[in-house]
Amino acid sequence: MKLVRLVLLFLLLPFAVHAQGIAARFVDGYADSDGVRIHYVTLGNPKDPPVLMIHGFPDYWYSWRFLMADLWPDHFVIAIDQRGYNLSDKPVGEQNYQLGYMVGDVAAVLHQLGLAKATVVGHDWGGVVAWQVAMTRPELVDRLVILNLPHPRGLRRELAANPQQQKNSAYARSFMQDGFASRLSVAALVDIAVPDKSDVDTRAKYTEAMQRSSIEAMLDYYRQNYPREPYAPDTSPVVQVKAPVLVIHGLDDPFLLAGALDGTWQWVDNTLTVVTLPHVGHFVLRDAPAQVIPVVRHWLAH
Template sequence: MARPGAACPPPARRVMVAARALLFWALVYSYCGVCACIAGLRLLWSIGRRPGETFRWVVRENPPACLNDPSLGTHCYVRIKDSGLRFHYVAAGERGKPLMLLLHGFPEFWYSWRHQLREFKSEYRVVALDLRGYGETDAPPHKENYKLDCLIADIKDILESLGYNKCVLIGHDWGGMIAWLVAICYPEMVTKLIVVNFPHPSVFTEYILRHPSQLIKSGYYFFFQMPWFPEFMFTLNDFKVLKSLFTSQATGIGRKGCRLTAEDIEAYLYVFSQPGALTGPINHYRTLFSCLPLQHHEVIMPTLLLWGERDAFMEVEMAEITRIYVKNHFRLTILSEASHWLQQDQPDIVNKLIWTFLKEETKRKRE
């Protein structure tokens, strides 16, 4: 008889691993089914109340003027040799200045960094990227092309294609997830890391399994595992879900924040209402569970984590836990009246906090 605590023989270990994997995927797809049922009920409710409005979809052929505002920078493209993909970005500030690379979240695109493009171009070459599958960047058709390894490699390749070997890296939401992983995998390329409303990936994956409240808030991660249906739900009522994310009382920018203008909202609607424009972004989530578990890697560069306490999608407790994974100077600032969309919600405060962090680190290096 095997002693308690003794190592399991290889066949038993394989059975345990297989059983654990089966349980994991059963949970993923069970919760996916629950989320799909809720979405289906909402669809039926919408059809019952306003059948004529439910499937209305306005065709937007021309971009709003704000997307071509010259004060934001220049629209540029770069093609990556290894993947063959063409990436779109907006750049402000002179070439040759230190690079500040901005990674947006979901459902956003380069425009979510408009306040930072204007602010930091005086001392940096500021580049706001459209991530793989978003906006004017190429969108590979297969979901396997959106695995985390591909997304991390994109940032490394773009950095090199722009003629840089290091940068100040800033990410929000899903872009924050990518920023953390780039900093872990390529620490020599990141001089300073700034993340907005996303914890260290290991914190997120551990916390969500132990806290049902965060599991519920992250329900869209599971809903997005379904083919085509999530994209369809976004289009209902002329992309009402998209508008609500930024403007509703529950998830949007609050009364004290810098609310999106009608033209800002139209910019988001223009980009995501293009045919097939939602599939690439949602494919980022469709590969996430196959990449788990994430390794417990540490971050070794100075790190600033900014957090809106009214975030409807991420519990603030994860922000403080993140500290244990940063083996360098770590600063956490929580803004009590701010939402998930922090860099758009409180741009002046966010910009000031970033400037303070960057200048503190420069001074610390000199000393």
């Protein structure tokens, strides 16, 4: 176990040093999304191909720092704080966390930056939003990169038919209960996002970000958008993704099982690349940057 930990730290070191070296170059900005202020951070030349990144639970824009540090020399990279998180507004009321509003937040950031479209990258709930942007606002998406979030139809199918996925989604059913926010703390969220207690600097940053965030809003994502029992497949008309898609999935994800990836090709009317990583969990970029980043870079270049 100690050897594995040392190898992981060795692999992380060049990315960490590079990210720290360019930290001063991050530029903050805000976009107005129908009265909700959305915070974002940019890095690189605005004339380069844009890449917009959307975090999940319980994260904020900083979760993308390693990928941003790698891509910025030849891409204009943008990472947003989703509504409810960190420096973005936290509108009260779960209706304000319907997927359509998050799609509008992405559109607002692109508009604020004067961009017609971008490669959109999403993880976890950011992946849900990214899929939704690609389906409902295809003109905004040049390419689509999804980290550990199967296509929503695949997840709905597995929830309906796979008892193990039903069991592994128990956390989501808990999150949707009234009053559950009182059972979550900032410390607990930081432990989920940054379990390595020796990474004092990152844990301090996450503590500040989670203190600025709304735990109630985080749970509203689930209440408004996660499938509810009784689970059933999505039988609505299929809206296919028109952009090229890269899906990267850590196979040890305890929340979103890899079976939901099956059949993804049915919902993509373009090239689809699926990369699975054994022995890597849900937070795939955090845990395996040395595997994820070269895949993303190679795919963007071809």
